[in-house]
Amino acid sequence: MKFFLKILKDFPSYLWSGWGAIASILLFIALWDVGNQTYGNLVLPSPLETFQTLYAMLHDENVWNEINITLYRASVGFGLSLVFGSVLGLIAGFFATASMMSRPVVTILVGMPPIAWIVLAMIWFGMGDETVIFTILVASFPIIFVGALQGTRTLDGDLKEMADSFHLPWHMKFMDVYFPHIFSYIFPAWVSGLGMAWKIVIMAELLATSDGLGASLAVARSQLDTPTALALVVIMIGSLMFIEYIILEPIKREVELWRS
Amino acid sequence: MEKLEVKNLNHHFGFTEILRDINFTLNKGKILSIVGPSGGGKTTLLHLCSGLLDVEEGSVTNTFESSSFAFQEGRLLPWKNVVDNIALGLLAKGEKKSVAIQKAKEIALKFGLEEEDFEKFPKDLSGGMKQRVSFARALVVKPSLLFLDEPFSALDIGLKKELQMHLIEISREENISILFITHDMMEAIRLSDEILLLKADPGHIVKKFSYDLAQEKRDDRFVYEESAKILQDKDIIETFELNTLEIK
Numbered sequence: 001m002k003f004f005l006k007i008l009k010d011f012p013s014y015l016w017s018g019w020g021a022i023a024s025i026l027l028f029i030a031l032w033d034v035g036n037q038t039y040g041n042l043v044l045p046s047p048l049e050t051f052q053t054l055y056a057m058l059h060d061e062n063v064w065n066e067i068n069i070t071l072y073r074a075s076v077g078f079g080l081s082l083v084f085g086s087v088l089g090l091i092a093g094f095f096a097t098a099s100m101m102s103r104p105v106v107t108i109l110v111g112m113p114p115i116a117w118i119v120l121a122m123i124w125f126g127m128g129d130e131t132v133i134f135t136i137l138v139a140s141f142p143i144i145f146v147g148a149l150q151g152t153r154t155l156d157g158d159l160k161e162m163a164d165s166f167h168l169p170w171h172m173k174f175m176d177v178y179f180p181h182i183f184s185y186i187f188p189a190w191v192s193g194l195g196m197a198w199k200i201v202i203m204a205e206l207l208a209t210s211d212g213l214g215a216s217l218a219v220a221r222s223q224l225d226t227p228t229a230l231a232l233v234v235i236m237i238g239s240l241m242f243i244e245y246i247i248l249e250p251i252k253r254e255v256e257l258w259r260s
Numbered sequence: 261m262e263k264l265e266v267k268n269l270n271h272h273f274g275f276t277e278i279l280r281d282i283n284f285t286l287n288k289g290k291i292l293s294i295v296g297p298s299g300g301g302k303t304t305l306l307h308l309c310s311g312l313l314d315v316e317e318g319s320v321t322n323t324f325e326s327s328s329f330a331f332q333e334g335r336l337l338p339w340k341n342v343v344d345n346i347a348l349g350l351l352a353k354g355e356k357k358s359v360a361i362q363k364a365k366e367i368a369l370k371f372g373l374e375e376e377d378f379e380k381f382p383k384d385l386s387g388g389m390k391q392r393v394s395f396a397r398a399l400v401v402k403p404s405l406l407f408l409d410e411p412f413s414a415l416d417i418g419l420k421k422e423l424q425m426h427l428i429e430i431s432r433e434e435n436i437s438i439l440f441i442t443h444d445m446m447e448a449i450r451l452s453d454e455i456l457l458l459k460a461d462p463g464h465i466v467k468k469f470s471y472d473l474a475q476e477k478r479d480d481r482f483v484y485e486e487s488a489k490i491l492q493d494k495d496i497i498e499t500f501e502l503n504t505l506e507i508k
Binding site (some may be wrong): 158159160161164165166167168169172176177180181184257258259 | 310312328330331335337338339340348349351352353381383392397401407482
């Protein structure tokens, strides 16, 4: 509880430190406008037109429907990989044999292109939620798994010995000695897993479903509706930035205060 | 009376013999140091005595009510600030959080830490400050027996002396017994009632030296003179292989 209060307390100063980031985004939008003036509206609509389209879209109930569908798929896929990746990674980390055996499997999972998974999933599950969720799961599971595995593998034997010398009870040993260390590995892995999930959900929807943001993107492409396509991209990027910078980053800062 | 008694202690790691036939007794209120070259099994012996390693052959009988450990490299929890690190042992004993924090603060001040350091994380502390925290953490639980694993070896001579003085003072006040390993003869002479010389391959005790003068009466001169004397001892020369080293 105290911890969350501290995050809230430091939040305004964190936001205030974001002016540099905002300036660089505005600069990027200016470049975008230059692109529009050079190549014309069909190739690259102006930022103004894009944001107007976006504004109109956000007042459309159907668009919110699509967003919700995508959010649902992304959260289920990410949630599953978070649970499986964390739990299995921790277990694998505690046993030397398990971590040795899991390494090549993880390499295969990471090395396999997500687009290939989508094709396989379409054959296995058909066109629908399962295909998308499955693809997210196989893409972000290994990232989280490796984070949890490394967190457990790198636990400091010296600190364990210290904990033993003070006869720490098991719950203190876990909360004060193991957990902070593992968390410092697993939390960044969750963040990258989430980023991966959000990218994969769009790609999978574009190829394998008829609804969701990805499918809307496919429709916009077939109708050569560049402003809508760009507005969709803005929604995707905007939501990812919101989650990453407004929710996760402040937590990460607070949690990792002790790191140099 | 509380004491630590080691009898016919042997230890192996795999097929390597680490310790052979170790015998000694540490009585209440005494400071016993074990000196010897690096890799001679000192740390293993200390871990056996403190229960961090299981005894395989022989016996270690520890009737001290409580004990704590200060390590060579501090071993502070990097994600806890100074006060929380010191309070760790108290909390493990089931002390109330507010009481533990209060006690931790008091002892931190005693060990030369300042109030502005209390909230700092170990990454922002110098080596000397980390060692102060480590000592405070070991002593705040008021152990009747303290194990020290070369805790001064990374400190400069001024700091070393200051912490040694603290240690002598506190061990007198609280009547703490100390088992302490080091490779620094001067340190051993300044602090110990008895010094055991541990020779390597495998570790065995070759000689005991006793010092009767009270620790607080040992001035620099005493320490220098005794160090000079002990460094000419035949067994010390052999154990540390001082005779085989020559500049060509």
